Amino acid sequence: MQELIKVSKALSDETRLRILNILLERECCVCEVMQALEISQSRASRNLGILEDAGFLTARREGTWMLYSLSESSENRIATALTPLLKEYFSNNEILAHDRERLRHSVRVGPGCGEE
Amino acid sequence: MQELIKVSKALSDETRLRILNILLERECCVCEVMQALEISQSRASRNLGILEDAGFLTARREGTWMLYSLSESSENRIATALTPLLKEYFSNNEILAHDRERLRHSVRVGPGCGEE
């Protein structure tokens, strides 16, 4: 029961739903989440952590970046059962469409990206 | 998005999951919920109200009783999509099984029930 409560709490927040929405598009680093949602770094990081802890996300490191993506189906049965529902629910929302739009224009800066 | 947040918050609490669990068995009045879960009257009433507001429950009056039951599928798409998941999730839990057991022994008292 505690797992279900954790999953539900993870979905009980607008910031986290917005994060799931853009991660349905593609894997993102923290700074891309910040840019797409126009939120602070600590806010992005903390909410990504909550979604990861609830089983929605998987993190991997690539250089200085932490890349977050939706978990595989095997990781968390509840979370992945909900994902199709979420995707459908996210399709007709102004804010979420706006976030996805900004994601397309977001830049991943850092050592790995030499400036030209 | 706010509707999804409301539904998620409704599921983010152990008391409310326990209420959904016994209502999967059958329609209940507030005093039966109190007895099955061994909680106070105000706690039962308030949490039933939260589940109703989120679209999970429907209430009808019968004399002095308020009878709560799971909503029909048409009422709330999100809530009803989750119900089968919940049902499966509730099956192997000690607390929830105990609640269902107490529900079987609960008594609906009141003016309608003449003592013999």
Added chain:
DNA sequence: TTAATATATGCGCATATCCACATATATTTT
């Protein structure tokens, strides 16, 4: 090693949540 960049986290504050207690409301019975 030092500097630079990306991310995580300690902390304090504002707000939300949950509960028990007391009380208000609604319905039925007398």
Added chain:
DNA sequence: AAAATATATGTGGATATGCGCATATATTAA
């Protein structure tokens, strides 16, 4: 109308949550 019963709700207190700010940590580049 008054009493009895079931339920809803106002209130205050304890705890949880979400955030910004500052700082710590991790990795890479020089």
